[in-house]
Amino acid sequence: MTRSNACPLVMIEWEDSAQPLPSWSYLASFEPTGTILCASVGWLIRGDDQVKALAPNWGP
Known part of the structure; x- marks a missing residue:
């Protein structure tokens, strides 16, 4: 099967945000979770x- 060099x-x-918080929280108690490296x-x-x-x- 041949693939084009154009693609x-x-x-x-790339970096993405870490898992979202599981529940509501107050802004005053919010702590950032950072990022994770993805591929x-x-x-x-x-x-x-x-x-x-x-x-x-x-596909062909």
Whole structure:
């Protein structure tokens, strides 16, 4: 099966927010949870300074 060089297979690492809080809390007692490092793999169908769009599957 041949893939086009126009859409290279890539891995992108990015930061996301940690798990959401499980319940309501008061703003005065809120403590930030930080971020976690994530990775996505797929064919890069769009990539510029603002957006990276990956296709996780590729059909004929």
